[in-house]
Amino acid sequence: MFEIILELTDTISDGQEHQIDMCIRTLIYLIQQVEDEVALKDFYEYVPPILSSILSAFTNDEIGTHGREQILHVFYLCLRTISWADGINNELINDCLSETFN
Secondary structure: OHHHHHHHHHHHHHOOHHHHHHHHHHHHHHHHOOOOHHHHHHHHHHHHHHHHHHHHHHOOOOOOHHHHHHHHHHHHHHHHHHHHHOOOOHHHHHHHHHHHHO
16 A cells, blocks of 8 residues: 555656646545554554645645645545544654644
């Protein structure tokens, strides 16, 4: 799954508008499928590259309002996947958010 996430994030960072839209929709679908506790706790390793790519896409002039809404939805879903660690493993939270969140 890591290879798929990396390909999606690369396209989101450097792709054209229609490619970015398709990749964001795919990310939304994939992240929404992460529901069981073990998969949720293992997903944190994907959060930094996803956040980095969606930040790049969010600042892209070609992305319209709908694209920005989708990007914010991905951001919310990523936060949901690491929220279990808040107060339990703050280092994990810092590792996932420090490069992008500020």
